Amino acid sequence: MEDTALFIVDKAREMGAEYAEARLQIDLRESIIVKNGVLEASVFEESRGVGIRVLVDGALGFASINSFRRDNVEKALKHALKIARSSSKLVRRKISMGRGDLGYGKFEVKPRVDFKNVDLDSRVNLLKEADEQSVHAASAGNVKAPSRIITLDTWITEKIVLTSDGANVYSVTPRAALFTLITVFHPQKGTVQRYLNLGETGGWELVERWNLPKIFYDETYTLSRILTEAVKPPRDEMDVVLGPEVVGIVSHESCGHPSEADRILGREAAQAGETFLKSDSIGLKVGSPYVNVVDDPTLKGSFGFYLYDDEGVKARRRILIKEGAVNEFLHNRETASVFNVESNGSSRSAAYNREPIIRMANTFFLPGDYTEEEILEEVKDGLYIKNFMEWNIDDRRFNQRYVGLEAYKIENGELKNMVRNPVLEITTTGLWSSVDAASKKLEFQAAYCGKGDPMQGIPVWTGGPHIRLRKVRIGGA
Amino acid sequence: MMLDEIPQYIVDLAKRLGATDVTAKLTESRRIMIRFSNNEVTVSKAFLENSVDIFVMIEKHRAATTISTLSIRNIKKAVENLIRMAKSTPPADVYAPLPQGPFTYNPDLMRAPKIPLDPDNLAVYVESAIKSALEKGATRAAGTLNAYRSRITLATSGDVYASQEKASMEISIRAFVSDLATGHAVSVASKLEDFHPEEAGSMAGEIAKAASNPKPGEPGKYMALLGPMVLADIVNQVGSLSSAFLVDAGQSFLVDKMNSEVASERFTLIDDPTLAGSLGARAFDDEGVPTKRNIIIENGILKTYLHNTITAKKFGVETTGNAGIIVPYPWNLIVEPGYKSPEDLLAEIDDGIYVTNDWYLRYQDYRAGDFSTIPRDGMFRIRNGEIAESIRELRISDNMLRLLRNIVDLSRLRMWVKWWEVEVPTLAPYALISELNFTKSAM
Numbered sequence: 001m002e003d004t005a006l007f008i009v010d011k012a013r014e015m016g017a018e019y020a021e022a023r024l025q026i027d028l029r030e031s032i033i034v035k036n037g038v039l040e041a042s043v044f045e046e047s048r049g050v051g052i053r054v055l056v057d058g059a060l061g062f063a064s065i066n067s068f069r070r071d072n073v074e075k076a077l078k079h080a081l082k083i084a085r086s087s088s089k090l091v092r093r094k095i096s097m098g099r100g101d102l103g104y105g106k107f108e109v110k111p112r113v114d115f116k117n118v119d120l121d122s123r124v125n126l127l128k129e130a131d132e133q134s135v136h137a138a139s140a141g142n143v144k145a146p147s148r149i150i151t152l153d154t155w156i157t158e159k160i161v162l163t164s165d166g167a168n169v170y171s172v173t174p175r176a177a178l179f180t181l182i183t184v185f186h187p188q189k190g191t192v193q194r195y196l197n198l199g200e201t202g203g204w205e206l207v208e209r210w211n212l213p214k215i216f217y218d219e220t221y222t223l224s225r226i227l228t229e230a231v232k233p234p235r236d237e238m239d240v241v242l243g244p245e246v247v248g249i250v251s252h253e254s255c256g257h258p259s260e261a262d263r264i265l266g267r268e269a270a271q272a273g274e275t276f277l278k279s280d281s282i283g284l285k286v287g288s289p290y291v292n293v294v295d296d297p298t299l300k301g302s303f304g305f306y307l308y309d310d311e312g313v314k315a316r317r318r319i320l321i322k323e324g325a326v327n328e329f330l331h332n333r334e335t336a337s338v339f340n341v342e343s344n345g346s347s348r349s350a351a352y353n354r355e356p357i358i359r360m361a362n363t364f365f366l367p368g369d370y371t372e373e374e375i376l377e378e379v380k381d382g383l384y385i386k387n388f389m390e391w392n393i394d395d396r397r398f399n400q401r402y403v404g405l406e407a408y409k410i411e412n413g414e415l416k417n418m419v420r421n422p423v424l425e426i427t428t429t430g431l432w433s434s435v436d437a438a439s440k441k442l443e444f445q446a447a448y449c450g451k452g453d454p455m456q457g458i459p460v461w462t463g464g465p466h467i468r469l470r471k472v473r474i475g476g477a
Numbered sequence: 478m479m480l481d482e483i484p485q486y487i488v489d490l491a492k493r494l495g496a497t498d499v500t501a502k503l504t505e506s507r508r509i510m511i512r513f514s515n516n517e518v519t520v521s522k523a524f525l526e527n528s529v530d531i532f533v534m535i536e537k538h539r540a541a542t543t544i545s546t547l548s549i550r551n552i553k554k555a556v557e558n559l560i561r562m563a564k565s566t567p568p569a570d571v572y573a574p575l576p577q578g579p580f581t582y583n584p585d586l587m588r589a590p591k592i593p594l595d596p597d598n599l600a601v602y603v604e605s606a607i608k609s610a611l612e613k614g615a616t617r618a619a620g621t622l623n624a625y626r627s628r629i630t631l632a633t634s635g636d637v638y639a640s641q642e643k644a645s646m647e648i649s650i651r652a653f654v655s656d657l658a659t660g661h662a663v664s665v666a667s668k669l670e671d672f673h674p675e676e677a678g679s680m681a682g683e684i685a686k687a688a689s690n691p692k693p694g695e696p697g698k699y700m701a702l703l704g705p706m707v708l709a710d711i712v713n714q715v716g717s718l719s720s721a722f723l724v725d726a727g728q729s730f731l732v733d734k735m736n737s738e739v740a741s742e743r744f745t746l747i748d749d750p751t752l753a754g755s756l757g758a759r760a761f762d763d764e765g766v767p768t769k770r771n772i773i774i775e776n777g778i779l780k781t782y783l784h785n786t787i788t789a790k791k792f793g794v795e796t797t798g799n800a801g802i803i804v805p806y807p808w809n810l811i812v813e814p815g816y817k818s819p820e821d822l823l824a825e826i827d828d829g830i831y832v833t834n835d836w837y838l839r840y841q842d843y844r845a846g847d848f849s850t851i852p853r854d855g856m857f858r859i860r861n862g863e864i865a866e867s868i869r870e871l872r873i874s875d876n877m878l879r880l881l882r883n884i885v886d887l888s889r890l891r892m893w894v895k896w897w898e899v900e901v902p903t904l905a906p907y908a909l910i911s912e913l914n915f916t917k918s919a920m
Contacts, residue, residue: 065526183727
């Protein structure tokens with residue numbers, strides 16, 4: 001792989017590129033789908049190819065081809081050079097690659113249990129057992145679970161990133177992920193649904209650690225309680241405690257995305273949109289002093305784990321909001337050059353045939369000093385929203401909505417009856433400004449973040465502790 | 478071996494190794510994409526891809542793979558692995574043999590017109606779209622131009638061997654008068670003569686200009702006029718969630734609704750891949766079955782789910798020609814038009830809202846259909862049949878079945894829509910919806 005990458009970069013320079021980057025990537029993926037207890041599909045996919053970026057006359061060209069053969073990669077390189085040259089006349093502000101701590105070396109995440117040592121039967125049986133637990137839990141909760149779908153993916157990403165200015169990083173990263181959508185039904189009460197994502201970096205050992213049968217039993221039993229016990233939510237101003245799953249999505253949507261420097265510059269304006277933050281927003285107060293949100297690719301075992309990004313820049317923790325103020329944006333080398341800062345290693349691509357762009361990795365609210373009990377005990381009359389189903393946010397990342405799934409009334413510091421679908425519809429600054437406490441214990445959830453054109457779904461973690469919001473309105477305006 | 482001989486080679490090899498049913502689909506594609514923002518190109522991309530999707534069944538035992546290294550050695554290895562995998566797979570609940578051909582396909586659906594992939598030519602389209610948006614008053618424009626050409630060659634153990642070309646030209650452009658005053662439009666076509674980037678630029682610019690100085694909207698239930706981009710997003714939900722696979726998974730508000738009223742009688746939705754020259758035209762599906770015009774919803778009544786052979790057997794019906802080997806999907810969604818102009822529809826609104834675009838649609842419960850989505854770009858308050866002011870910061874928070882049942886009327890004018898948020902090509906009119914629920918952030 002290295003020889004081919006070197007060939008591409010040398011050839012690109014020889015043919016007039018100011019900058020060249022070759023990424024050779026192989027993703028080997030095994031997926032199984034179990035629907036309503038029956039194996040629907042087992043799929044093996046090999047995605048293998050080269051992604052090439054070049055800068056010519058200040059214009060950026062990208063080309064990909066699903067081959068490592070010299071004649072084919074040279075063809076792709078010529079395409080990249082040609083389209084860059086062709087579009088350079090429509091580029092007013094010449095693009096350049098800014099500073100970054102470029103890496104050199106090999107990095108491999110070694111699984112304890114290799115995926116190839118786990119046969120199909122074991123995988124299917126595990127999902128079937130989990131599925132059976134869903135059915136049992138529904139029965140115990142006096143409801144039905146008429147539809148269950150579970151997808152289990154395991155894959156290994158092997159890649160080399162080599163740039164004309166010295167980065168040369170080879171990495172191997174195994175990952176596993178599970179997605180499920182469970183529907184629970186009661187003839188008089190209707191339906192309630194839960195989807196759940198689990199995902200980490202590592203081998204089969206992490207799938208074993210998840211204890212899927214227990215998760216499926218617990219989640220389904222909780223759904224049965226929501227369906228049969230939960231009452232209409234209040235529409236009022238009150239204190240609200242958010243669980244880590246909600247805090248995670250809020251951190252991702254209302255801090256991570258607004259902090260992406262390419263959005264600030266308008267590069268995603270016609271797709272995922274822009275951001276309420278501007279180039280000069282560093283230091284802007286967006287929340288209370290209790291709000292500290294970071295993005296950190298270096299968390300071992302995390303779904304968004306990497307040590308060097310897809311431009312070969314060393315990854316590090318990025319402190320996005322510090323004590324309620326905007327502290328840092330997410331940068332790749334292109335935006336680092338515009339902002340005259342050093343890239344903080346946020347450039348990622350979902351596959352060989354996708355351009356590396358600014359992405360989050362693991363975005364989370366930093367823990368505070370409280371225990372969960374202490375957070376609750378200071379709430380006289382409020383709401384606890386543990387997790388959610390529906391959510392969205394506008395394309396400036398300012399108006400958002402989270403509709404709770406498992407949620408409870410809080411009375412005099414204690415959890416009381418369940419409430420159904422409480423709606424937190426609130427602005428970003430409104431939400432962050434009302435935070436007055438965070439608990440000590442941090443939890444994470446897996447997700448695929450969507451961005452780019454063509455779309456790139458990329459593995460991330462979102463997370464946080466429990467946080468408390470004072471006097472926010474439930475039910476929207 | 479020539480590339481187009483690979484699918485048949487795979488079918489023969491897999492059968493020799495014990496497969497009862499095999500499909501091999503070779504996709505050769507070339508795509509050029511030019512992305513732009515702030516009136517200049519940010520990146521240009523070329524995608525050169527050849528890959529083969531293989532699916533085998535040994536009666537109830539199934540497995541699938543995608544390979545992109547198309548050497549004989551690698552193909553052999555992949556097929557052997559796949560057969561081994563299928564043999565070790567627990568049996569599925571049904572065995573549905575692949576449809577037996579050979580079939581006759583409509584030759585008009587198998588050829589694609591020539592479209593340019595030369596970046597110099599394509600850059601001209603980008604320039605003209607941006608120029609048109611600026612001429613209408615926008616200060617900046619962003620978007621994507623796509624030129625795509627592909628050939629699909631399919632062989633199956635059911636005596637299918639067929640090849641089909643595809644081509645498309647697409648531009649999606651968003652114009653800005655300010656950060657809060659924006660307009661979005663698209664032009665998508667399979668023939669160059671139907672591709673009008675300058676019209677898309679003008680429309681985006683006009684909407685952005687009209688959206689200047691927006692005021693915060695007021696939440697509530699309104700008579701709403703949804704533009705074609707919004708209706709296309711809604712219709713993509715209906716079309717995609719009419720897939721029998723997703724119905725079976727509970728991931729659809731159409732579960733248990735066959736032959737019942739799911740929409741207003743004004744609403745008829747068709748999946749029509751047989752429309753030659755349209756963006757989503759297809760001669761055959763991934764099982765080699767000739768595609769057909771399927772009426773999903775007729776005058777408000779749900780008439781069919783979309784099927785491949787396996788889901789059809791499970792549901793006790795015939796395939797609709799929408800395979801997707803695992804998940805059936807729509808090809809080319811068509812909403813039947815109404816009789817009035819968009820202006821006439823708008824004139825019928827005493828007090829309502831006109832939404833030109835939306836994004837980020839998410840469900841609280843797929844099966845119940847509770848969802849919300851966020852209007853973006855121009856949104857306008859309508860009073861006494863006229864646009865009164867530009868508004869912002871509202872969200873559509875409603876139920877999909879209620880929305881469909883509340884369709885009051887549809888326009889005669891329809892537009893083809895496909896963009897980042899709308900995957901399936903959709904011919905959509907303007908739609909007048911009663912009692913549409915709009916919500917808003919509290920602080």
